[in-house]
Amino acid sequence: MKTTLGTVRDEDFLRLDHQICFSLHAATRAFNGVYRGALKELGLTYPQYLVMLVLWEHGELPVKKIGEHLRLDSGTLSPLLKRLEAAGYVERRRSAEDERSVTARATDAGTELRERALxxxxxxxxxxxxxxxxxxxxxxxxxxxxxxxxxxxxxxxxxxxxxx
Amino acid sequence: MKTTLGTVRDEDFLRLDHQICFSLHAATRAFNGVYRGALKELGLTYPQYLVMLVLWEHGELPVKKIGEHLRLDSGTLSPLLKRLEAAGYVERRRSAEDERSVTARATDAGTELRERALxxxxxxxxxxxxxxxxxxxxxxxxxxxxxxxxxxxxxxxxxxxxxx
DNA sequence: CACGATTCAGTTGTGCACAACTCAATCGCG
DNA sequence: CGCGATTGAGTTGTGCACAACTGAATCGTG
Incomplete structure (x- = not known):
């Protein structure tokens, strides 16, 4: 049987809430910490790793498409991709068909990284x-x-x- | 029956992984977005709201204890508490018993905020x-x-x- | 009591997330 | 074709998370 939300007092909700929202927050940060340790030797942060996963799976992609896969906007991806490019794992270039668009793809070093990330x-x-x-x-x-x-x-x- | 991890190839893991780590990441950000909307009228960010929940529940607490409840260190809490203090919701003062410690508690405005957050x-x-x-x-x-x-x-x- | 180790808050520097914005390229409708 | 609306990447500013550090207060052991 489902308990309807209406049967609970606001006061109790405030404590329940403390637990559900926080447990998710805490789990994400705990995951982040574990990934941080595992990715340290690759020189990647966790969000950078997510971007590399997308590029390994889909090949060359416009920034826009990467953002759709990861639910991230250009404000987050632009500097992140720049750092991946500086690290030598990613190449960016303007699309020929649509000059507004920039595509990213793994370099040779970025592709080799996949083996080490397995x-x-x-x-x-x-x-x-x-x-x-x-x-x-x-x-x-x-x-x-x-x-x-x-x-x-x-x-x-x-x-x-x-x-x- | 539990499937042991040993029966899966690394290649498949890389895709599975993409989904579990990412789904948690995405859920946290989605939650953040929803809270952002709900807390806008209170002038709180989501982490600030978590701190207020702790203070509402426990009263005056040292920074250290708040950090234990939320699994956050002073590097995150110090500036956050300063912003809550600037907003008038929190008071900080050095502990008399232990001069190293700083305690935080909700001001009157911070306590009133609880009603609006219910x-x-x-x-x-x-x-x-x-x-x-x-x-x-x-x-x-x-x-x-x-x-x-x-x-x-x-x-x-x-x-x-x-x-x- | 004295002095090295520990504890606590705070600072600095890096990176992520997101809102709000700029600017150029493209689209679409008259 | 021409021009306003839209789309795409990038920038700026704010806040959070965390590592590494500083400096002061406290503790513990000789």
Whole structure:
């Protein structure tokens, strides 16, 4: 049976909330820390690693497309890609068809990096102590949650009450 | 039946990994966005809101203790508390017993803020589309995950292989 | 009591996330 | 074709996270 939200007092909600929002926040930072350790030897940060994963999987891509895969905008990606380029892992060039667009792709060094990164996910999975099924379930729950949160109408959140 | 990690190829892991680490990352940012909308009218960021939750629940606390509740260090909390102080929601003062320590507590304005924040968690919960049971389950999964990740021996992550 | 080790808050520097903006290239409609 | 609207990358400014550090207060052991 599902407990409807209406049966809970605001006071209790404030504590529950403290726990759900915070546990997600904490889990993300804990993951970040574990990745930081695993990626140190590759000279990548965690977001840089995500970008490399996208490029390894899809080849050359416009900044826009990378942003769609990772839900990041140019304000985050432009400097990040510049750092990857400075590290020698990525090449950028203006598209010939559309001069507004800039595409990025892994250099030879960036492609070699993939071999050295192959062992990372397994070590992370070991660190979580989860089975593959648990990992998959959690991933699906989180993906569904993200989708719902991204679809929320901003106005729903602003009114001081209005939810009656 | 649990699938052991050993039965999966590194290649497949690299894609699975892309999904689990990323889904958590995305969910956190989606949550952040939803909170941003809900907290805008209170003039708080999401981490500032977390600090206020801790202070509302525990009263006056040393910076160190706030950091333990939120798993944040002084490098993050010091400037954050300064901003909360500038906004008039928090007071800081050096402890009399231990001159090294600085305690923070909500001002009158900070305490009044709690009333205005009472409606926030319910709106967030509505936005997730989850029942209370689902929220609790997810919270527990994430808390357990954080605990395991925080306990990981850093050396386990560094060796190029060493996990045989 | 004295002095080295530890603890605590704060600072500095780097990188990510995002809002708000600029500017050029492209699109689309009259 | 011409011109306003849109799209794409990039910049700027603010705030968070964290490593590495400083400096002061406290602790512990001889």
């Amino acid at each position: 062992g990372v996910p397994r070590r992370i999975a070991l660190a979580t102590g989860l089975s593959l099924e648990e990992i998959r379930d959690l991933r699906e729950q989180l993906a569904a949650l993200s989708a719902r949160l991204d679809a929320v109408d901003p106005d729903l959140l602003e009114g001081t009450c209005a939810t009656d | 409606g926030v968690p319910r709106r967030i919960a509505l936005a997730t589309g989850l029942s209370l049971e689902e929220i609790r389950d997810l919270r527990e999964q994430l808390a357990a995950l954080s605990a395991r990740l925080d306990a990981v021996d850093p050396d386990l992550l560094e060796g190029t292989c060493a996990t045989d």
